[in-house]
Amino acid sequence: MYAKCRRPADARRVFDRMPARDRVAWNALVAGYARNGLPEAAMEMVVRMQEEDGERPDSVTLVSVLPACASARALRACRQVHAFALRAGLDEPVNVSTEIIDAYCKNSVSWNAMIDGYAQSGNATEALALFKRMVKEGVDVTDATILAALQACGELGHLDEARHVHELLVRIGLKSNVSVMNALITTYSKCKRTDLAAQVFNELGNKKTRISWNAMILGFTQNGCSEDAYSLYHCDGQTFRTINEILMSVYHVLV
Known part of the structure:
Protein backbone atom coordinates (compact mmCIF):
# COMPACT_ATOMS: atom_id res chain seq x y z
CA MET A 1 0.00 0.00 0.00
CA TYR A 2 2.75 2.47 0.98
CA ALA A 3 4.63 1.68 -2.24
CA LYS A 4 1.53 2.33 -4.34
CA CYS A 5 1.09 5.64 -2.54
CA ARG A 6 4.61 6.65 -3.62
CA ARG A 7 5.99 6.24 -0.12
CA PRO A 8 8.68 3.57 -0.64
CA ALA A 9 10.59 4.59 2.50
CA VAL A 24 5.61 -12.43 -1.77
CA ALA A 25 6.89 -9.74 0.60
CA TRP A 26 10.20 -9.42 -1.25
CA ASN A 27 8.42 -9.20 -4.61
CA ALA A 28 6.13 -6.48 -3.27
CA LEU A 29 9.12 -4.41 -2.17
CA VAL A 30 10.95 -4.95 -5.47
CA ALA A 31 7.85 -3.89 -7.41
CA GLY A 32 7.39 -0.88 -5.14
CA TYR A 33 10.90 0.39 -5.76
CA ALA A 34 10.56 -0.21 -9.50
CA ARG A 35 7.25 1.67 -9.70
CA ASN A 36 8.70 4.62 -7.83
CA GLY A 37 11.67 5.10 -10.13
CA LEU A 38 14.28 3.49 -7.88
CA PRO A 39 15.86 0.82 -10.12
CA GLU A 40 19.06 0.51 -8.09
CA ALA A 41 17.08 -0.21 -4.92
CA ALA A 42 14.93 -2.74 -6.78
CA MET A 43 18.02 -4.58 -8.04
CA GLU A 44 19.55 -4.50 -4.57
CA MET A 45 16.47 -6.19 -3.13
CA VAL A 46 16.67 -8.95 -5.74
CA VAL A 47 20.19 -9.71 -4.55
CA ALA A 68 13.52 -0.89 -13.62
CA CYS A 69 16.59 -2.03 -15.57
CA ALA A 70 15.14 -0.52 -18.73
CA SER A 71 14.33 2.81 -17.13
CA ALA A 72 17.89 3.07 -15.85
CA ARG A 73 19.32 2.07 -19.26
CA ALA A 74 21.20 -0.56 -17.27
CA LEU A 75 22.46 -2.91 -19.98
CA ARG A 76 24.64 -4.92 -17.61
CA ALA A 77 21.75 -5.42 -15.21
CA CYS A 78 19.49 -6.48 -18.10
CA ARG A 79 22.04 -9.07 -19.14
CA GLN A 80 22.37 -10.37 -15.58
CA VAL A 81 18.62 -10.73 -15.16
CA HIS A 82 18.32 -12.33 -18.60
CA ALA A 83 21.12 -14.80 -17.80
CA PHE A 84 19.43 -15.71 -14.51
CA ALA A 85 16.10 -16.22 -16.30
CA LEU A 86 17.74 -18.57 -18.81
CA ARG A 87 19.52 -20.58 -16.10
CA ALA A 88 16.39 -20.85 -13.99
CA GLY A 89 14.14 -21.64 -16.94
CA LEU A 90 12.07 -18.52 -16.28
CA ASP A 91 12.31 -17.09 -19.79
CA GLU A 92 9.46 -19.25 -21.10
CA PRO A 93 6.43 -17.37 -19.67
CA VAL A 94 5.22 -14.80 -22.19
CA ASN A 95 5.16 -11.97 -19.65
CA VAL A 96 8.80 -12.58 -18.70
CA SER A 97 10.09 -12.91 -22.27
CA THR A 98 8.18 -9.78 -23.26
CA GLU A 99 9.71 -7.78 -20.41
CA ILE A 100 13.18 -9.07 -21.31
CA ILE A 101 12.81 -7.93 -24.91
CA ASP A 102 11.31 -4.58 -23.90
CA ALA A 103 14.12 -3.97 -21.42
CA TYR A 104 16.73 -4.64 -24.09
CA CYS A 105 14.92 -2.63 -26.73
CA LYS A 106 15.10 0.52 -24.65
CA ASN A 107 18.87 0.35 -25.00
CA SER A 108 19.90 0.47 -28.67
CA VAL A 109 23.19 -1.36 -28.07
CA SER A 110 21.26 -4.21 -26.51
CA TRP A 111 19.63 -5.42 -29.71
CA ASN A 112 22.95 -6.75 -30.95
CA ALA A 113 23.82 -8.16 -27.53
CA MET A 114 20.58 -10.11 -27.31
CA ILE A 115 20.61 -11.37 -30.91
CA ASP A 116 24.22 -12.46 -30.53
CA GLY A 117 23.46 -14.02 -27.15
CA TYR A 118 20.70 -16.16 -28.65
CA ALA A 119 22.86 -17.10 -31.65
CA GLN A 120 25.87 -18.07 -29.53
CA SER A 121 23.77 -20.14 -27.13
CA GLY A 122 22.22 -22.22 -29.90
CA ASN A 123 18.87 -20.44 -29.93
CA ALA A 124 19.02 -19.60 -33.63
CA THR A 125 15.25 -19.38 -34.08
CA GLU A 126 14.95 -16.76 -31.34
CA ALA A 127 17.94 -14.86 -32.71
CA LEU A 128 16.41 -14.68 -36.17
CA ALA A 129 12.99 -13.67 -34.85
CA LEU A 130 14.52 -10.83 -32.85
CA PHE A 131 16.58 -9.74 -35.86
CA LYS A 132 13.40 -9.47 -37.94
CA ARG A 133 11.75 -7.41 -35.23
CA MET A 134 14.77 -5.12 -35.07
CA VAL A 135 14.62 -4.48 -38.80
CA LYS A 136 10.85 -3.99 -38.72
CA GLU A 137 11.11 -1.39 -35.97
CA GLY A 138 13.71 0.55 -37.92
CA VAL A 139 16.60 0.15 -35.48
CA ASP A 140 19.99 0.77 -37.08
CA VAL A 141 21.58 -2.50 -38.19
CA THR A 142 25.35 -2.86 -37.81
CA ASP A 143 27.91 -5.39 -38.95
CA ALA A 144 27.58 -7.12 -35.56
CA THR A 145 23.84 -7.53 -36.16
CA ILE A 146 24.42 -9.00 -39.61
CA LEU A 147 27.07 -11.42 -38.34
CA ALA A 148 24.72 -12.77 -35.66
CA ALA A 149 21.82 -13.03 -38.12
CA LEU A 150 23.97 -14.89 -40.64
CA GLN A 151 25.10 -17.33 -37.97
CA ALA A 152 21.47 -18.03 -37.09
CA CYS A 153 20.53 -18.53 -40.76
CA GLY A 154 23.39 -20.96 -41.20
CA GLU A 155 22.54 -22.96 -38.10
CA LEU A 156 18.94 -23.29 -39.25
CA GLY A 157 19.80 -23.82 -42.91
CA HIS A 158 17.32 -21.09 -43.89
CA LEU A 159 18.37 -20.11 -47.40
CA ASP A 160 15.58 -17.57 -48.01
CA GLU A 161 16.37 -15.75 -44.77
CA ALA A 162 20.08 -15.76 -45.64
CA ARG A 163 19.28 -14.14 -48.97
CA HIS A 164 17.21 -11.46 -47.24
CA VAL A 165 20.11 -10.72 -44.90
CA HIS A 166 22.41 -10.60 -47.94
CA GLU A 167 20.15 -8.06 -49.63
CA LEU A 168 20.02 -5.98 -46.46
CA LEU A 169 23.78 -5.91 -45.94
CA VAL A 170 24.23 -4.72 -49.52
CA ARG A 171 21.66 -1.93 -48.99
CA ILE A 172 23.37 -0.65 -45.85
CA GLY A 173 26.83 -0.67 -47.43
CA LEU A 174 28.42 -3.70 -45.78
CA LYS A 175 29.36 -5.46 -49.01
CA SER A 176 32.91 -4.15 -48.61
CA ASN A 177 33.17 -5.57 -45.08
CA VAL A 178 35.34 -8.67 -45.51
CA SER A 179 34.34 -10.21 -42.17
CA ASP A 195 27.35 -21.89 -55.83
CA LEU A 196 26.16 -18.79 -53.96
CA ALA A 197 29.06 -19.08 -51.52
CA ALA A 198 31.49 -19.24 -54.44
CA GLN A 199 29.87 -16.19 -56.00
CA VAL A 200 30.43 -14.18 -52.82
CA PHE A 201 33.96 -15.57 -52.57
CA ASN A 202 34.78 -14.46 -56.12
CA GLU A 203 33.27 -11.01 -55.55
CA LEU A 204 35.83 -10.41 -52.80
CA GLY A 205 38.54 -10.24 -55.45
CA ASN A 206 41.91 -9.30 -54.00
CA LYS A 207 40.31 -8.59 -50.60
CA LYS A 208 40.23 -12.31 -49.81
CA THR A 209 41.88 -13.24 -46.53
CA ARG A 210 43.01 -16.57 -45.17
CA ILE A 211 39.61 -16.82 -43.48
CA SER A 212 37.91 -16.35 -46.86
CA TRP A 213 39.85 -19.22 -48.42
CA ASN A 214 39.34 -21.47 -45.40
CA ALA A 215 35.60 -20.76 -45.39
CA MET A 216 35.20 -21.58 -49.07
CA ILE A 217 37.35 -24.72 -48.98
CA LEU A 218 35.57 -25.93 -45.85
CA GLY A 219 32.22 -25.17 -47.48
CA PHE A 220 33.11 -27.32 -50.48
CA THR A 221 34.33 -30.09 -48.18
CA GLN A 222 31.21 -30.06 -46.01
CA ASN A 223 29.02 -30.38 -49.10
CA GLY A 224 30.93 -33.26 -50.65
CA CYS A 225 32.63 -31.13 -53.31
CA SER A 226 36.09 -32.53 -52.71
CA GLU A 227 37.35 -31.81 -56.23
CA ASP A 228 36.35 -28.15 -55.94
CA ALA A 229 38.05 -27.95 -52.55
CA TYR A 230 41.20 -29.52 -53.96
CA SER A 231 41.20 -27.22 -57.00
CA LEU A 232 40.74 -24.14 -54.84
CA TYR A 233 43.65 -25.15 -52.67
CA HIS A 234 45.89 -25.27 -55.72
CA CYS A 235 44.84 -21.85 -57.01
CA ASP A 236 47.68 -19.44 -57.69
CA GLY A 237 48.60 -17.06 -54.92
CA GLN A 238 47.80 -19.44 -52.07
CA THR A 239 51.38 -19.97 -50.96
CA PHE A 240 50.47 -18.77 -47.47
CA ARG A 241 48.30 -21.84 -46.93
CA THR A 242 49.77 -25.06 -45.62
CA ILE A 243 48.59 -28.60 -46.16
CA ASN A 244 48.12 -28.89 -42.40
CA GLU A 245 45.44 -26.18 -42.49
CA ILE A 246 43.49 -28.07 -45.13
CA LEU A 247 43.85 -31.36 -43.28
CA MET A 248 42.65 -29.76 -40.06
CA SER A 249 39.63 -28.26 -41.85
CA VAL A 250 38.67 -31.64 -43.28
CA TYR A 251 39.34 -33.33 -39.93
CA HIS A 252 36.89 -31.05 -38.12
CA VAL A 253 34.22 -31.87 -40.69
CA LEU A 254 34.70 -35.62 -40.41
CA VAL A 255 34.91 -36.00 -36.62
Missing part, protein backbone atom coordinates in the same frame (compact mmCIF):
# COMPACT_ATOMS: atom_id res chain seq x y z
CA ASP A 10 7.54 3.81 4.65
CA ALA A 11 7.07 0.53 2.78
CA ARG A 12 10.68 -0.36 3.54
CA ARG A 13 10.25 0.36 7.26
CA VAL A 14 7.24 -1.95 7.43
CA PHE A 15 9.17 -4.60 5.52
CA ASP A 16 12.19 -4.39 7.83
CA ARG A 17 9.98 -4.89 10.90
CA MET A 18 8.44 -8.09 9.58
CA PRO A 19 9.49 -11.07 11.75
CA ALA A 20 9.41 -13.39 8.73
CA ARG A 21 9.55 -12.41 5.07
CA ASP A 22 8.52 -14.67 2.24
CA ARG A 23 8.90 -14.30 -1.52
CA ARG A 48 19.33 -9.44 -0.86
CA MET A 49 16.28 -11.70 -1.07
CA GLN A 50 18.63 -14.50 -2.08
CA GLU A 51 21.45 -13.68 0.33
CA GLU A 52 19.41 -12.93 3.45
CA ASP A 53 16.37 -15.20 3.23
CA GLY A 54 17.38 -17.70 0.57
CA GLU A 55 14.40 -16.76 -1.57
CA ARG A 56 14.98 -17.32 -5.28
CA PRO A 57 13.46 -14.76 -7.66
CA ASP A 58 10.52 -16.05 -9.67
CA SER A 59 8.73 -14.81 -12.77
CA VAL A 60 6.90 -12.17 -10.69
CA THR A 61 10.24 -10.81 -9.46
CA LEU A 62 11.65 -10.61 -12.97
CA VAL A 63 8.58 -8.92 -14.42
CA SER A 64 8.93 -6.30 -11.67
CA VAL A 65 12.66 -5.67 -11.92
CA LEU A 66 13.14 -5.69 -15.71
CA PRO A 67 11.27 -2.41 -16.29
CA VAL A 180 30.66 -9.99 -43.11
CA MET A 181 31.27 -11.47 -46.55
CA ASN A 182 33.31 -14.30 -45.05
CA ALA A 183 30.39 -15.06 -42.75
CA LEU A 184 28.07 -15.02 -45.76
CA ILE A 185 30.26 -17.62 -47.49
CA THR A 186 29.94 -19.87 -44.45
CA THR A 187 26.18 -19.31 -44.21
CA TYR A 188 25.50 -20.15 -47.85
CA SER A 189 27.69 -23.24 -47.51
CA LYS A 190 25.69 -24.38 -44.48
CA CYS A 191 22.54 -23.86 -46.54
CA LYS A 192 24.05 -26.26 -49.11
CA ARG A 193 24.42 -23.56 -51.75
CA THR A 194 28.12 -23.61 -52.52
Whole structure:
Protein backbone atom coordinates (compact mmCIF):
# COMPACT_ATOMS: atom_id res chain seq x y z
CA MET A 1 0.00 0.00 0.00
CA TYR A 2 2.75 2.47 0.98
CA ALA A 3 4.63 1.68 -2.24
CA LYS A 4 1.53 2.33 -4.34
CA CYS A 5 1.09 5.64 -2.54
CA ARG A 6 4.61 6.65 -3.62
CA ARG A 7 5.99 6.24 -0.12
CA PRO A 8 8.68 3.57 -0.64
CA ALA A 9 10.59 4.59 2.50
CA ASP A 10 7.54 3.81 4.65
CA ALA A 11 7.07 0.53 2.78
CA ARG A 12 10.68 -0.36 3.54
CA ARG A 13 10.25 0.36 7.26
CA VAL A 14 7.24 -1.95 7.43
CA PHE A 15 9.17 -4.60 5.52
CA ASP A 16 12.19 -4.39 7.83
CA ARG A 17 9.98 -4.89 10.90
CA MET A 18 8.44 -8.09 9.58
CA PRO A 19 9.49 -11.07 11.75
CA ALA A 20 9.41 -13.39 8.73
CA ARG A 21 9.55 -12.41 5.07
CA ASP A 22 8.52 -14.67 2.24
CA ARG A 23 8.90 -14.30 -1.52
CA VAL A 24 5.61 -12.43 -1.77
CA ALA A 25 6.89 -9.74 0.60
CA TRP A 26 10.20 -9.42 -1.25
CA ASN A 27 8.42 -9.20 -4.61
CA ALA A 28 6.13 -6.48 -3.27
CA LEU A 29 9.12 -4.41 -2.17
CA VAL A 30 10.95 -4.95 -5.47
CA ALA A 31 7.85 -3.89 -7.41
CA GLY A 32 7.39 -0.88 -5.14
CA TYR A 33 10.90 0.39 -5.76
CA ALA A 34 10.56 -0.21 -9.50
CA ARG A 35 7.25 1.67 -9.70
CA ASN A 36 8.70 4.62 -7.83
CA GLY A 37 11.67 5.10 -10.13
CA LEU A 38 14.28 3.49 -7.88
CA PRO A 39 15.86 0.82 -10.12
CA GLU A 40 19.06 0.51 -8.09
CA ALA A 41 17.08 -0.21 -4.92
CA ALA A 42 14.93 -2.74 -6.78
CA MET A 43 18.02 -4.58 -8.04
CA GLU A 44 19.55 -4.50 -4.57
CA MET A 45 16.47 -6.19 -3.13
CA VAL A 46 16.67 -8.95 -5.74
CA VAL A 47 20.19 -9.71 -4.55
CA ARG A 48 19.33 -9.44 -0.86
CA MET A 49 16.28 -11.70 -1.07
CA GLN A 50 18.63 -14.50 -2.08
CA GLU A 51 21.45 -13.68 0.33
CA GLU A 52 19.41 -12.93 3.45
CA ASP A 53 16.37 -15.20 3.23
CA GLY A 54 17.38 -17.70 0.57
CA GLU A 55 14.40 -16.76 -1.57
CA ARG A 56 14.98 -17.32 -5.28
CA PRO A 57 13.46 -14.76 -7.66
CA ASP A 58 10.52 -16.05 -9.67
CA SER A 59 8.73 -14.81 -12.77
CA VAL A 60 6.90 -12.17 -10.69
CA THR A 61 10.24 -10.81 -9.46
CA LEU A 62 11.65 -10.61 -12.97
CA VAL A 63 8.58 -8.92 -14.42
CA SER A 64 8.93 -6.30 -11.67
CA VAL A 65 12.66 -5.67 -11.92
CA LEU A 66 13.14 -5.69 -15.71
CA PRO A 67 11.27 -2.41 -16.29
CA ALA A 68 13.52 -0.89 -13.62
CA CYS A 69 16.59 -2.03 -15.57
CA ALA A 70 15.14 -0.52 -18.73
CA SER A 71 14.33 2.81 -17.13
CA ALA A 72 17.89 3.07 -15.85
CA ARG A 73 19.32 2.07 -19.26
CA ALA A 74 21.20 -0.56 -17.27
CA LEU A 75 22.46 -2.91 -19.98
CA ARG A 76 24.64 -4.92 -17.61
CA ALA A 77 21.75 -5.42 -15.21
CA CYS A 78 19.49 -6.48 -18.10
CA ARG A 79 22.04 -9.07 -19.14
CA GLN A 80 22.37 -10.37 -15.58
CA VAL A 81 18.62 -10.73 -15.16
CA HIS A 82 18.32 -12.33 -18.60
CA ALA A 83 21.12 -14.80 -17.80
CA PHE A 84 19.43 -15.71 -14.51
CA ALA A 85 16.10 -16.22 -16.30
CA LEU A 86 17.74 -18.57 -18.81
CA ARG A 87 19.52 -20.58 -16.10
CA ALA A 88 16.39 -20.85 -13.99
CA GLY A 89 14.14 -21.64 -16.94
CA LEU A 90 12.07 -18.52 -16.28
CA ASP A 91 12.31 -17.09 -19.79
CA GLU A 92 9.46 -19.25 -21.10
CA PRO A 93 6.43 -17.37 -19.67
CA VAL A 94 5.22 -14.80 -22.19
CA ASN A 95 5.16 -11.97 -19.65
CA VAL A 96 8.80 -12.58 -18.70
CA SER A 97 10.09 -12.91 -22.27
CA THR A 98 8.18 -9.78 -23.26
CA GLU A 99 9.71 -7.78 -20.41
CA ILE A 100 13.18 -9.07 -21.31
CA ILE A 101 12.81 -7.93 -24.91
CA ASP A 102 11.31 -4.58 -23.90
CA ALA A 103 14.12 -3.97 -21.42
CA TYR A 104 16.73 -4.64 -24.09
CA CYS A 105 14.92 -2.63 -26.73
CA LYS A 106 15.10 0.52 -24.65
CA ASN A 107 18.87 0.35 -25.00
CA SER A 108 19.90 0.47 -28.67
CA VAL A 109 23.19 -1.36 -28.07
CA SER A 110 21.26 -4.21 -26.51
CA TRP A 111 19.63 -5.42 -29.71
CA ASN A 112 22.95 -6.75 -30.95
CA ALA A 113 23.82 -8.16 -27.53
CA MET A 114 20.58 -10.11 -27.31
CA ILE A 115 20.61 -11.37 -30.91
CA ASP A 116 24.22 -12.46 -30.53
CA GLY A 117 23.46 -14.02 -27.15
CA TYR A 118 20.70 -16.16 -28.65
CA ALA A 119 22.86 -17.10 -31.65
CA GLN A 120 25.87 -18.07 -29.53
CA SER A 121 23.77 -20.14 -27.13
CA GLY A 122 22.22 -22.22 -29.90
CA ASN A 123 18.87 -20.44 -29.93
CA ALA A 124 19.02 -19.60 -33.63
CA THR A 125 15.25 -19.38 -34.08
CA GLU A 126 14.95 -16.76 -31.34
CA ALA A 127 17.94 -14.86 -32.71
CA LEU A 128 16.41 -14.68 -36.17
CA ALA A 129 12.99 -13.67 -34.85
CA LEU A 130 14.52 -10.83 -32.85
CA PHE A 131 16.58 -9.74 -35.86
CA LYS A 132 13.40 -9.47 -37.94
CA ARG A 133 11.75 -7.41 -35.23
CA MET A 134 14.77 -5.12 -35.07
CA VAL A 135 14.62 -4.48 -38.80
CA LYS A 136 10.85 -3.99 -38.72
CA GLU A 137 11.11 -1.39 -35.97
CA GLY A 138 13.71 0.55 -37.92
CA VAL A 139 16.60 0.15 -35.48
CA ASP A 140 19.99 0.77 -37.08
CA VAL A 141 21.58 -2.50 -38.19
CA THR A 142 25.35 -2.86 -37.81
CA ASP A 143 27.91 -5.39 -38.95
CA ALA A 144 27.58 -7.12 -35.56
CA THR A 145 23.84 -7.53 -36.16
CA ILE A 146 24.42 -9.00 -39.61
CA LEU A 147 27.07 -11.42 -38.34
CA ALA A 148 24.72 -12.77 -35.66
CA ALA A 149 21.82 -13.03 -38.12
CA LEU A 150 23.97 -14.89 -40.64
CA GLN A 151 25.10 -17.33 -37.97
CA ALA A 152 21.47 -18.03 -37.09
CA CYS A 153 20.53 -18.53 -40.76
CA GLY A 154 23.39 -20.96 -41.20
CA GLU A 155 22.54 -22.96 -38.10
CA LEU A 156 18.94 -23.29 -39.25
CA GLY A 157 19.80 -23.82 -42.91
CA HIS A 158 17.32 -21.09 -43.89
CA LEU A 159 18.37 -20.11 -47.40
CA ASP A 160 15.58 -17.57 -48.01
CA GLU A 161 16.37 -15.75 -44.77
CA ALA A 162 20.08 -15.76 -45.64
CA ARG A 163 19.28 -14.14 -48.97
CA HIS A 164 17.21 -11.46 -47.24
CA VAL A 165 20.11 -10.72 -44.90
CA HIS A 166 22.41 -10.60 -47.94
CA GLU A 167 20.15 -8.06 -49.63
CA LEU A 168 20.02 -5.98 -46.46
CA LEU A 169 23.78 -5.91 -45.94
CA VAL A 170 24.23 -4.72 -49.52
CA ARG A 171 21.66 -1.93 -48.99
CA ILE A 172 23.37 -0.65 -45.85
CA GLY A 173 26.83 -0.67 -47.43
CA LEU A 174 28.42 -3.70 -45.78
CA LYS A 175 29.36 -5.46 -49.01
CA SER A 176 32.91 -4.15 -48.61
CA ASN A 177 33.17 -5.57 -45.08
CA VAL A 178 35.34 -8.67 -45.51
CA SER A 179 34.34 -10.21 -42.17
CA VAL A 180 30.66 -9.99 -43.11
CA MET A 181 31.27 -11.47 -46.55
CA ASN A 182 33.31 -14.30 -45.05
CA ALA A 183 30.39 -15.06 -42.75
CA LEU A 184 28.07 -15.02 -45.76
CA ILE A 185 30.26 -17.62 -47.49
CA THR A 186 29.94 -19.87 -44.45
CA THR A 187 26.18 -19.31 -44.21
CA TYR A 188 25.50 -20.15 -47.85
CA SER A 189 27.69 -23.24 -47.51
CA LYS A 190 25.69 -24.38 -44.48
CA CYS A 191 22.54 -23.86 -46.54
CA LYS A 192 24.05 -26.26 -49.11
CA ARG A 193 24.42 -23.56 -51.75
CA THR A 194 28.12 -23.61 -52.52
CA ASP A 195 27.35 -21.89 -55.83
CA LEU A 196 26.16 -18.79 -53.96
CA ALA A 197 29.06 -19.08 -51.52
CA ALA A 198 31.49 -19.24 -54.44
CA GLN A 199 29.87 -16.19 -56.00
CA VAL A 200 30.43 -14.18 -52.82
CA PHE A 201 33.96 -15.57 -52.57
CA ASN A 202 34.78 -14.46 -56.12
CA GLU A 203 33.27 -11.01 -55.55
CA LEU A 204 35.83 -10.41 -52.80
CA GLY A 205 38.54 -10.24 -55.45
CA ASN A 206 41.91 -9.30 -54.00
CA LYS A 207 40.31 -8.59 -50.60
CA LYS A 208 40.23 -12.31 -49.81
CA THR A 209 41.88 -13.24 -46.53
CA ARG A 210 43.01 -16.57 -45.17
CA ILE A 211 39.61 -16.82 -43.48
CA SER A 212 37.91 -16.35 -46.86
CA TRP A 213 39.85 -19.22 -48.42
CA ASN A 214 39.34 -21.47 -45.40
CA ALA A 215 35.60 -20.76 -45.39
CA MET A 216 35.20 -21.58 -49.07
CA ILE A 217 37.35 -24.72 -48.98
CA LEU A 218 35.57 -25.93 -45.85
CA GLY A 219 32.22 -25.17 -47.48
CA PHE A 220 33.11 -27.32 -50.48
CA THR A 221 34.33 -30.09 -48.18
CA GLN A 222 31.21 -30.06 -46.01
CA ASN A 223 29.02 -30.38 -49.10
CA GLY A 224 30.93 -33.26 -50.65
CA CYS A 225 32.63 -31.13 -53.31
CA SER A 226 36.09 -32.53 -52.71
CA GLU A 227 37.35 -31.81 -56.23
CA ASP A 228 36.35 -28.15 -55.94
CA ALA A 229 38.05 -27.95 -52.55
CA TYR A 230 41.20 -29.52 -53.96
CA SER A 231 41.20 -27.22 -57.00
CA LEU A 232 40.74 -24.14 -54.84
CA TYR A 233 43.65 -25.15 -52.67
CA HIS A 234 45.89 -25.27 -55.72
CA CYS A 235 44.84 -21.85 -57.01
CA ASP A 236 47.68 -19.44 -57.69
CA GLY A 237 48.60 -17.06 -54.92
CA GLN A 238 47.80 -19.44 -52.07
CA THR A 239 51.38 -19.97 -50.96
CA PHE A 240 50.47 -18.77 -47.47
CA ARG A 241 48.30 -21.84 -46.93
CA THR A 242 49.77 -25.06 -45.62
CA ILE A 243 48.59 -28.60 -46.16
CA ASN A 244 48.12 -28.89 -42.40
CA GLU A 245 45.44 -26.18 -42.49
CA ILE A 246 43.49 -28.07 -45.13
CA LEU A 247 43.85 -31.36 -43.28
CA MET A 248 42.65 -29.76 -40.06
CA SER A 249 39.63 -28.26 -41.85
CA VAL A 250 38.67 -31.64 -43.28
CA TYR A 251 39.34 -33.33 -39.93
CA HIS A 252 36.89 -31.05 -38.12
CA VAL A 253 34.22 -31.87 -40.69
CA LEU A 254 34.70 -35.62 -40.41
CA VAL A 255 34.91 -36.00 -36.62
